[in-house]
Amino acid sequence: MNDSVNDSEKTVERHPRLGRYILALVVLWTSVIAISLLLNLSQSRQKILEMARIQARTSYNEDILYRRWNADHGGVYVEVTDKTQPNPYLSHILERDIKTPSGKLLTLMNPEYMTRQVYEMEVKQEGVRGHLTSLKPIRPGNSPDPWESKALKALEGGQSEISSIEKMEGRDYMRLMRPFVVETRCLKCHAQQGYKDGQIRGGIAVAVPMKPFWTMMRRRLVTLWAGHVLLWLIGVGTILFGGERLMRSDLERRRVEGERAKLIYDLQKALGEVRALSGLLPICASCKKIRDDKGYWNQIESYISERSEAEFTHGLCPDCTAKLFPELHKEDPGK
Numbered sequence: 001m002n003d004s005v006n007d008s009e010k011t012v013e014r015h016p017r018l019g020r021y022i023l024a025l026v027v028l029w030t031s032v033i034a035i036s037l038l039l040n041l042s043q044s045r046q047k048i049l050e051m052a053r054i055q056a057r058t059s060y061n062e063d064i065l066y067r068r069w070n071a072d073h074g075g076v077y078v079e080v081t082d083k084t085q086p087n088p089y090l091s092h093i094l095e096r097d098i099k100t101p102s103g104k105l106l107t108l109m110n111p112e113y114m115t116r117q118v119y120e121m122e123v124k125q126e127g128v129r130g131h132l133t134s135l136k137p138i139r140p141g142n143s144p145d146p147w148e149s150k151a152l153k154a155l156e157g158g159q160s161e162i163s164s165i166e167k168m169e170g171r172d173y174m175r176l177m178r179p180f181v182v183e184t185r186c187l188k189c190h191a192q193q194g195y196k197d198g199q200i201r202g203g204i205a206v207a208v209p210m211k212p213f214w215t216m217m218r219r220r221l222v223t224l225w226a227g228h229v230l231l232w233l234i235g236v237g238t239i240l241f242g243g244e245r246l247m248r249s250d251l252e253r254r255r256v257e258g259e260r261a262k263l264i265y266d267l268q269k270a271l272g273e274v275r276a277l278s279g280l281l282p283i284c285a286s287c288k289k290i291r292d293d294k295g296y297w298n299q300i301e302s303y304i305s306e307r308s309e310a311e312f313t314h315g316l317c318p319d320c321t322a323k324l325f326p327e328l329h330k331e332d333p334g335k
Contacts (some may be wrong), residue, residue, distance in 0.1 A: 009092075016244065018246060018247055018250070021243075022239060022243035025239045025243075026240075029232070029236060029239060030232065030236075031237045036228060037224065038230045039226060040228075044220045044221065044224065045217065048213050048216060048217045048220075051213060051216075052174035052208050052213050053174060056163065056174055056176035057178075057206075058126055059130065059206045060176065060178055060204055060206050063115055063118075063130060063204055064204070066111075066118070067111035067112075067114070070110065070114050071111050071171075072184055075108045075109060075110045077098065077106040077107065077108055077109070078106060078107065079104055079105070079106055080105045080106065080107050083117075084107065084109070085107070086107040087107065087108070087109070087110065087113050089138055089139060090110060092157065093108060096108045100293050101249075112139075128206065128207065128208055128209070129168070129173070129205075129206070130206050130207075131148065131204075131207075132180065132182070132205075133152065133202075133203060133204075133205060134151050135149065135153070135156075135202070136201075147164075147166055147175060148177065148205050151175075151177040151205070152177070155177065155178075155179045155200060156204050160322070161177070161178050162176070162177045163175065163176040166207075168207060171209060171210075171211065172209070172210035172211070172214070173209055173210060174208045174210055174213075175205070175206070176203055176205070176208075177203045177204065177205040177206070178203060180200065181200055182201050183203075192268070284297065288300055290303045327335065
């Protein structure tokens with residue numbers, strides 16, 4: 001293992017430029033993954049917020065529908081109870097309160113009164129809050145809070161919807177407000193208050209708790225982080241593996257080139273020595289010794305052996321045999 005690490009370090013040291021390229025690729029890949037993660041996190045948050053807005057809009061649309069149903073019927077009569085008392089703001093209506101043949105006291109419930117009781121039920125069951133409000137409320141309970149006051153001014157300025165994440169009682173809520181537009185059906189109860197058809201007289205505010213949406217977002221974040229980290233690891237591993245192979249391939253190429261250069265050098269050196277032997281050699285006419293570059297006389301065998309790949313084996317030619325060993329020569333007349 002240590003040998004492999006050392007080899008990798010040596011490889012990088014021998015290829016500083018390639019090492020810088022690999023580092024640049026790792027940094028680039030990391031930047032791409034980081035940007036992708038940030039974009040996905042932002043998009044995920046925007047989707048979660050939009051889901052909360054959709055729920056708030058749905059609640060608003062439902063409020064408008066049952067308010068219209070109530071208004072289309074001129075209000076509805078309900079039994080007077082401790083919770084549902086006659087509406088003092090409808091005292092100008094002659095038949096605000098009526099009795100049934102059995103003696104039950106009924107009171108007229110207009111859309112605002114009905115909506116207020118529905119909002120109270122929603123808070124207990126679902127945590128969704130609703131509030132009908134105005135900058136000039138008739139009922140003190142419809143007075144706006146600071147956020148609603150700011151939103152109402154924006155609606156009067158021409159905006160069709162205001163929404164943002166706000167703290168309410170220490171918890172996050174998606175608060176949304178849309179304008180409350182006076183319709184002809186509303187004038188039965190509010191004509192004397194100066195309302196006109198099509199006039200913006202306030203807004204309906206809806207607040208949706210964000211806790212379930214944040215829980216959903218945390219799950220998405222875990223998935224996004226895990227996916228991007230895994231993708232980053234795969235990319236970095238691929239870059240390092242490919243870089244290591246390139247480095248080793250380059251080392252092998254350099255080794256082959258080095259061996260080839262050495263072979264060429266050896267061949268050139270051998271050819272040089274062959275050319276030296278093929279030149280003019282000073283040789284003794286008597287003993288046949290050869291004089292070297294330093295002026296020494298050497299046996300021809302040693303001189304040639306030192307300067308070439310040739311090797312010598314000794315024997316006697318027929319002439320020297322006859323001269324040195326005449327008796328042997330006579331015994332073999334064929335020679």
